[in-house]
Amino acid sequence: MVERALVLLHARMKGAIMMRSSVRGLKLTPFRDRKLSRLEREALSDPSDSARTLVYLKELGGSNPEEVIRKVEKGDFIPSDGVAKEYMRALVRANKLDMTRVAEYMRKAGYTNGYGQRFEPLSYGHRLAEGPRHDAPYGYVKAPLEATGWERPQNFAPRATDASPAASGASANATVAGVTNTPGTPFEPIHVSLAEPSFRAQMWKSIRGLGVTFLLLAGLRTFMEDRGIGKTFGINTDVQPEPGQETPTRFEDVKGCDEAKAELEEIVQYLKSPQTFTRLGGKLPKGVLLVGPPGTGKTLLARAIAGEAGVPFFYASGSEFEEMFVGVGARRVRELFTGAKKRSPCIIFIDEIDAIGGTRNPKDQQYMKMTLNQLLVELDGFNPSNGIIVIGATNFPESLDKALVRPGRFDRHVVVPNPDVEGRRQILELHTKDIPLSPDVDLSIIARGSPGFSGAELANLANTAALRAALEGAQKVAMEHLEFAKDKILMGAERKSAVISEATRKLTAYHEGGHALMAIHTNGALPVHKATIVPRGVSLGMVSQLPEKDMTSMTRTQMLARVDVCMGGRAAEELIFGPDNITSGAESDFDQATKLAEAMVTRYGMSERLGQVVYDRSEENLSGETKATIDAEVKRLLDESYARATTLLKNHEKELHNLASALLAEETLNGEEVMLASKGLVKKVVKETVAAEVPLKAPEKATIGDKTLPAAVPSPNRNNTVGPSAPTM
Missing domain, CATH: 1.20.58.760 (Peptidase M41)
Structure with missing residues (x-):
């Protein structure tokens, strides 16, 4: 009977402790380590304070019972009932509950049995297999510490050694009754009161929940947009035009390419009054391809057309259409033209169109052809795209597919070359209108001395000269500053600090x-x-x-x-x-x-x-x-x-x-x-x-x-x- 009670108590203690350990294991490791370090310092600072020692052992036993066993057996703490209880719990958690080991610790700690005798090591497993011992005290089944039969002499009532078997049985029954009355059993449940968390803890918990929810929803929306399934759930995926500017770009802001501007003025007139061009049965151009070296103002020309005509302007880069998912490029082309049709007349500007409009090759992947095929269909397919002017810009027109540049898709090819000497002078005047210049500055000399410069390089020249003058503390930009900027672009920056023999x-x-x-x-x-x-x-x-x-x-x-x-x-x-x-x-x-x-x-x-x-x-x-x-x-x-x-x-x-x-x-x-x-x-x-x-x-x-x-x-x-x-x- 006693052995059965021991087995029952051992199983219940082990289950309760394992459940408590799993709950404690949910805590964040960095915070737990810092807390353990603090508790250990407090416990070791005053060994006689048993309360601090027990707090530390309880916290340590929840995460590392092996360390509790090692420290207790080593003798780092003054023996007490609380220390012995935590030692027992650690043995159960670590699956090392050995009566011989426990008895050895109790003997060293000075614990005695009910007769005032010091305990001798005794195997727990051997005791259960041997059966009830009527000549030994039954106090070892008391819980929680008394379950092992060890206690202080004053806490245990001795019994006669010549007790009859009947008395022994009665004592055993009393012992079992003691087990059933142990706190933590179904007969004596432990009542737990949960304290309501503080306002700060509740607020932090709410913020964490909202943050996780927001991230999940944002990721789900991005996935749905990339896969093209947003419309199934009523999500608006229409492409929006570029926001309007307070000072829109005009043709007067574009210098150095008068011939290109003159050719594009017809597009502006068409966007303003398309009936003027179609009254005699003529068809308006659907696309304009701007060709020229980098930095000559192709993007600026497209914005000037939109600014002069006052129509919505859709901007896209050729590299934006292709991504890791197959079919994304074709879907984005469809969405771009769908949004443009809702706001026609308008302009669609595709910069670096050679990224998607390159010559098709039989060896190319199928998804690469899908994007170009969709673009060809939108430009001149079964469904007309009236009122939409598509402007493409590229530095490599020879790499474009012939089906893309044929009449009916890109009807006009406008070359935007590097400016000539007069164009360079006009560009320099445009970029220096907000820069104070000295009387000795002659922009025509700088223009003659910078052949081959593009508009972007001339803008860089004016900016470099202004920065040089500001660095020297000058009130105005002089001719020497412009010459310095030109030489820096042509010949590179001087390395005056180089040590040359x-x-x-x-x-x-x-x-x-x-x-x-x-x-x-x-x-x-x-x-x-x-x-x-x-x-x-x-x-x-x-x-x-x-x-x-x-x-x-x-x-x-x-x-x-x-x-x-x-x-x-x-x-x-x-x-x-x-x-x-x-x-x-x-x-x-x-x-x-x-x-x-x-x-x-x-x-x-x-x-x-x-x-x-x-x-x-x-x-x-x-x-x-x-x-x-x-x-x-x-x-x-x-x-x-x-x-x-x-x-x-x-x-x-x-x-x-x-x-x-x-x-x-x-x-x-x-x-x-x-x-x-x-x-x-x-x-x-x-x-x-x-x-x-x-x-x-x-x-x-x-x-x-x-x-x-x-x-x-x-x-x-x-x-x-x-x-x-x-x-x-």
């Missing part, structure tokens, strides 16, 4: 002097804009050339002159320092010269051996003999150019020394100063004084044999810059 500066001066002299004395070469030995960008020096006016093409003489100028740097190094002391600084020069010579041979038909034929060296069907002929012709052009450069510099070696000396003294010379320096004169402009011409001395040279040699010959990286208006080869 004197030998490197001398070598760089002769290298750049060779480029400049070739530009001065070669027929067809572009004028020198500026020569410098100040490191800019990745180069140690640079010679910049700009045409006197806009160039639309290049002659054979001009191309050969450009190759000769590229060869001037290496030829000057070999002439002055000898063939054994040439450097790797001419790498960029050779790259430019080789590309130009190869273009002359393979693209421009300027080779007598190959004739007027265009060759693509990447083609596999090009014969080996033809490739060898191309290589031979390119090498011939480069060798002849290098020979001409060497001969010219030998004939003007004195001018080379003069120019190198001037570069070493001034570091940077403009085109006029380069001309004077080559003659031994340099023009120094001093504020409020007349310019003075000062003769130059030949630089001192250290010689080895009959060759000039600096103290140390490095291998700098240099670059020969040609004006950006030159055609790309």
